Each structure stands twice: as C-alpha cells, then as structure tokens.
Amino acid sequence: xLDAKTLRNDPQAVAEALEARGYTLDVxxxxxxxxxxxxxxxxxxxxxxxxxxxxxxxxxxxxxxEDIQPLLDAVATLGDELKAAETELSDIQQQLQDLxxxxxxxxxxxxxxxxxxxxxxxxxxxxxxxxxDFKPRDHVDLGEALGGLDFAAGAKLSGSRFVVMQDQVxxxxxxxAQFMLDTHTREHGYRETYVPxxxxxxxxLGTGQLPKFxxxxxxxxxxxxxxxxxxxxxxxLTNLAADAILEADQLPLGFVSHSPCFRxxxxxxxxxxxGMIRQHQFDKVELVxxxxxxxxxxxxxxxxGHAEVILQRLELPxxxxxxxxxxxxxxxxxxxxxxxxxxxxxxxxxxxxxxxxEAFQARRMQARWRNPETGKPELLHTLNGSxxxxxxxxxxxxxxxxxxDGRIDIPxxxxxxxxGTEWIAP
RNA sequence: GGAGAGGUGGCAGAGUGGUCGAAUGCGGCGGACUUGAAAUCCGUUGAGCCCCUCGGGGCUCCGGGGGUUCGAAUCCCUCCCUCUCCGCCA
Numbered sequence: 027x028l029d030a031k032t033l034r035n036d037p038q039a040v041a042e043a044l045e046a047r048g049y050t051l052d053v054x055x056x057x058x059x060x061x062x063x064x065x066x067x068x069x070x071x072x073x074x075x076x077x078x079x080x081x082x083x084x085x086x087x088x089x090x091x092e093d094i095q096p097l098l099d100a101v102a103t104l105g106d107e108l109k110a111a112e113t114e115l116s117d118i119q120q121q122l123q124d125l126x127x128x129x130x131x132x133x134x135x136x137x138x139x140x141x142x143x144x145x146x147x148x149x150x151x152x153x154x155x156x157x158x159d160f161k162p163r164d165h166v167d168l169g170e171a172l173g174g175l176d177f178a179a180g181a182k183l184s185g186s187r188f189v190v191m192q193d194q195v196x197x198x199x200x201x202x203a204q205f206m207l208d209t210h211t212r213e214h215g216y217r218e219t220y221v222p223x224x225x226x227x228x229x230x231l232g233t234g235q236l237p238k239f240x241x242x243x244x245x246x247x248x249x250x251x252x253x254x255x256x257x258x259x260x261x262x263l264t265n266l267a268a269d270a271i272l273e274a275d276q277l278p279l280g281f282v283s284h285s286p287c288f289r290x291x292x293x294x295x296x297x298x299x300x301g302m303i304r305q306h307q308f309d310k311v312e313l314v315x316x317x318x319x320x321x322x323x324x325x326x327x328x329x330x331g332h333a334e335v336i337l338q339r340l341e342l343p344x345x346x347x348x349x350x351x352x353x354x355x356x357x358x359x360x361x362x363x364x365x366x367x368x369x370x371x372x373x374x375x376x377x378x379x380x381x382x383x384e385a386f387q388a389r390r391m392q393a394r395w396r397n398p399e400t401g402k403p404e405l406l407h408t409l410n411g412s413x414x415x416x417x418x419x420x421x422x423x424x425x426x427x428x429x430x431d432g433r434i435d436i437p438x439x440x441x442x443x444x445x446g447t448e449w450i451a452p
Numbered sequence: 453g454g455a456g457a458g459g460u461g462g463c464a465g466a467g468u469g470g471u472c473g474a475a476u477g478c479g480g481c482g483g484a485c486u487u488g489a490a491a492u493c494c495g496u497u498g499a500g501c502c503c504c505u506c507g508g509g510g511c512u513c514c515g516g517g518g519g520u521u522c523g524a525a526u527c528c529c530u531c532c533c534u535c536u537c538c539g540c541c542a
Contacts, residue, residue, distance in 0.1 A: 067502055071511045078511090081523035085470035094522080101522055251532090271462090271499090392500090401481095403499075 027126050027389045034060060043132045046139055046351040051129070059122050066115040073108045080104070127237055131386040133351045134323075134360040140350025146363070147350065152334065153343030155367045160430045164370025165421040166301040169195055171432045171452045175302070186299070187291065187306040194450040198423065198436070199309070201443035203284045203416050206311040206336055210413060214332045216282035216313060221262035223286060224253040229265040232391030234357035234383075241292045244306075255288035259312035260410040267316050267393035271403045277395060278317040278325055282413075285310065302417050303375065309416035315409040318395065319385065322407035323360075326382040330362045333378045333413035339439045342422050343367040345374050359384045362411075366418070370425045377418045380411030 033040050033056070041051040080101045087094045138147045169175025174195025180188035191199055210216040224246060230236040235243060235257060244255040256262060263281045272279065287310050298304035313332060317325045330346065337344045349361040358381035365374035385405040388394070394403040427435040433451040436444055 064502080067511085071502065074511060077522075081521095082471060084522050089470075098522055105522075 027386060028129050028132065029385070029389070030126070033126075040132070044129065046133060047130050047354070048141075048352055049130050056125065059118060059125070063115070063118050063122055066111065066118055070108070070111040070115045073104065073111055077101070077104055077108055124237070127231065127390075130356045131354075131359050131383060133354065134382070134384075136348075137354070137360050138348060138350045139352075141352040142350075143353050145350040146347040146353055149346045149348055149362065151343070151345040152338060153341065153367070155343050156369065156426060158369065162369035162425060162428060163432075164301060164368075165424040168424045168428055168432065168434065172434070172450060173452065174198075174450075177301075184306075187304065189302050189305060194444075194447070195420070195424075197444060198434075198440070198450070199416060199420050201440045202419050202423070203309060203311055204443050205339075205440055206413060206416070207282060207284055209336060209339070210282040210311070210313060210332060214280070214282075214313075214335075216280040216332075219263060219266075219281045219283045221256075221259055221283050221285060223256050223288075225256055225261050225265070227252050227254070229261055229268070229391075230254060232265050232268055233261045233387050234390065235261065238356065242290055244288050244290055256285065257289050258287050258310060258410075258412075259283040259285040260314060263312060263314040264316075264387055264393075264408050264410060265391055267388070267406060267408070268391035270393060272316065272393075272395040272406065274318070274395060274398050277406075278315050278321060280316075281314045283312050283314075284416075285312065302421060305417060308418075310412050311414060311416060313380075313409075313411045313413045316393065316395075316406045317409065318397075319404070319407050322382050322384060322409060325407075325409055326360060326362070326380065329409055329411045329413075330364070330378075330380040333364055333380060333411050336414050336419075337364065337366060337377070340419070340423065340437045342419075342426055344377070355379075355381065357381070357383045357386050359386065364414075366422045368422060368425050369428075370421075375418065377422065378412040378414050380409070380413075382407065382409045384408075 028040065037051070037053045037056055041053050044051050080097065084094050084097045087097060138145060140146065166175065166177065170177070172193075172195055174191060174193050176190040176192065179190035183190070207218060211218045227236055230243070235254075243257055246253040246255070263283055266281065267279075286307055288307050291304060291306060294304065302308070313329055315325050315329055334344070334346070344364055344366045347363050347365065349358075349363055354361050361379055361381040363376050364378035364380070366377040367373075368375050384407050387408045388405040393406045393408065395406050396402070397404045423437060423440075424434055427437065429435065429449075431451070433449050435449045436447055441448060
C-alpha cells in the first residue's frame, strides 16, 4: 500500500509513477472520493463530539438529581444523524481503502523503465555454461530414465502440473533443501522457521496477493474460514511482523523457511507444460528480511547474494537481472531475478526472485519498529527472496551434471547430504 | 466432538452503564540522592486518524463484527482465539 499522504499531496505525480508500471490511476475519481471523505469525516467527528459532550452533561445532571428530560430532548435526533453520517463515511472509506489496496508499489529510481521481460537489465553473470560433447537431455528425460521423476503418476493422482519424485531423485531434492537451510541458518544468520501452509485472507492482504490476485491462489473449501494454500512462504514469514512494533536492536531480522508452495497458474495455460518447471506444487526455501528503512537496499544486495551463494556452491552458471518497471511484481519496489542455466533448454531460467517491497507490505500489515531517533513507531521495510526454488534447482542439477550415459554427478557440496553418494545412474 | 473458564496498555492485573484511554504493581524513560551502583523518592511512559490561523483542537481503539442506550471496557447477539477437564489423534 502506498502512503496516503503522498497520494493526497501529489496524486498527479503518483499517477505518473504508476503509469510506468502499467497501472492507470483515475486522478479525478480519486480526488473526488478524497474530498468527500474529508468532508464526511469532519462532519462525523463533530457529531461524535456533540454526542460525547451531551452524554457527559446528562451523566452529570443525573448525578446532581436534576431533570434530564430537556437534555434528552435536545439530542433526540442526534443519534440518527450520527448513524447516517457514520454509515456514509465508512462506505466512502471502504471505497478509498479498496482503491489503495489495488495500487501497485512505486518503482525505485534505479529500476529500468520497460514493458516486459525483454526490457530487464542483466547485472552480472557467474560461471560458464558447460560445453557438452553430446546433446544434453532435459530433466524430464533424465529423471524418467533414473526412475525418479514420474509425471504420469503425478497426473494420475492430481492431474497435470504435478509430479512424483522417488528414490535418489527424491533424496537429491531433499539434499538440496537441507543444504540451503544449513547455509542460510549457519552462515547467513537467518532464523529457521516452519510456518502454516494455510493462511487467512488478512495475511494474504498483508503481503499483497489479495485482493487483486485471488485467481492465482488455491482456496480451501469445506471449512468455515477462508483459508488459502500459500503461494510462497513469504506470506506467513512476512506476516510474522504484522501488528508488531520491533525494537531497533532486533533489526535486521531474517527468517528462512522450507515450504511447499501452491499456485493455480491461472493464465499460464500452455506455458512450460513439460517437466517440473511450472508445477501447481513445488518446494522452495524462502528468505525474508525485516529491516530499517535506511538499510533495505543494502539488505536487498545481501539477500540476493545469499541466494547466489547457493548456486555458486552448486557450481551452476547463472545470471542476475534487474526487473524493469513493467515486469515487477505488485508489491516490489525493486526486484532481482536470478536465472540459472538449463542445458536442456539452452536458456537461463528464473530460479530466484529477490525483492525489496520497502514499506509497501509493512503498511498493509502495520509492521513497525521503534525508531530511537524519534521514539516513534515507524514502518519497517520488508524483503523476500527465494534461495532457492528447490524444484527448479533439482532440474538445474540434473541437466547441468548429466553425463552421456544418463548418469548424474552429485555436486560436491551435496554429497554429504547424500550419504557420500558421488553420482546416481539409471 | 462434549463440558467449563477467560480475552483490558510492554507485562501482570483491577474495573459490571456516566467526568474511564482506563486504578495499582512491574518494566521503560527522565530527575533527585550516591564517588559509582543498588535501594529509596519524584516525575513521566499506548496506538491510529482528522482539522488547523502551527498556538492548538477533535475523533477512534479495552480480541473481531453487529446491536441496545442520551451514554458501553461494562448489557445483548455473533465470530475468533487462549486455558482446564473428557473423548479422539500424528
């Protein structure tokens, strides 16, 4: 959510900034609502003041044993007037709130302007894609040959975009998650956290999935609360700070969570239908940081670095791109995507997305810290990043470490997690 | 799933219709005393929002929502959460 004061003070400037993100703000409609709100709020509050004063007067008069009937007569219509004003005010406030909740975040000045992924800016590359002396196979072929990836079984149980992993591939998947968790907790200082995989609408509103992107989520039926499966652990992790006021010396605060993620993938029919690149369910190790506002951009660099370390240790080539204004997510002020090299596709594919949302989410969920300089609670900045998507990382290991005979070498850092296994073979 | 108890300020805990945003204690902050600390004493200490002639003025919040009333932390309805006992269960 954007700062109401910023919007009030210069709606035109905000509208222009939003335009860069492909969002058109109807400034006239907004200003009309805002003017009406102002008028109604003043009116309502002065009626409330009148009510409070007369109620007190009646109380005193009654205690003094005076006749209160004249006082009661004087406020006979006040209740109805007040109720009408309050109803109208809360209606207009709801309309404003609805509008605010649909506005995307403003991009940081360092974010390149652009329409879509073609306008993203490559920041750096790490590692050299391996030269194969045979035609590299993709993870589907490799995994099925290993007997460890069973897309037919996934489809039998749950339909398309589900997979069953078994044996050494399942173990490799587990090893990846373990390795990531250990690295982030032991070396990067994140607090290991397991979270609910079902969250309520307040949490989803807080991180920005709702109200706009309900169709991307799985909702739970047959339950009297409106719970949704998490699309990312970012939702429960970030919402840990909701309604909290943290002390300055607690910051920055970092959480890491290994969790499944559930996405309906509405609107991506026909995209990445082969393999486990785009599944309805996948595992992810997620990092979330809560920082002081003046530290959040340094924190974004650090957090992105933490994700990169995983790929470096796995010796998987990747590149980092800055998303342009048009390609960023709703809540982000700045996002780095990390793309890993997939020989099966001869392409870099997203394996991590690291974002600074500044105060956008914090404002929605009232996540604050006490600034020692002012003594007042102020909004935190929140950041999140995958480090990494475990499923896609498995894909990358299979494809990058494949040998001509279908054997997969196990990256050195994972071997301890695989009981010393150096390679797996069909 | 059954029975009961309860949700109040950072914490503990009073408050069952009127000047209560709310006693008291602890904690925090400032000060006095002290060489320093402890103890003691004094003061202070919630959050959000609106208006403003920048002096200030006002509104809202006692788990959430709704209702009764001139007036609700207090009464009624409803939902959520916590605790205790029983049942069930990983």
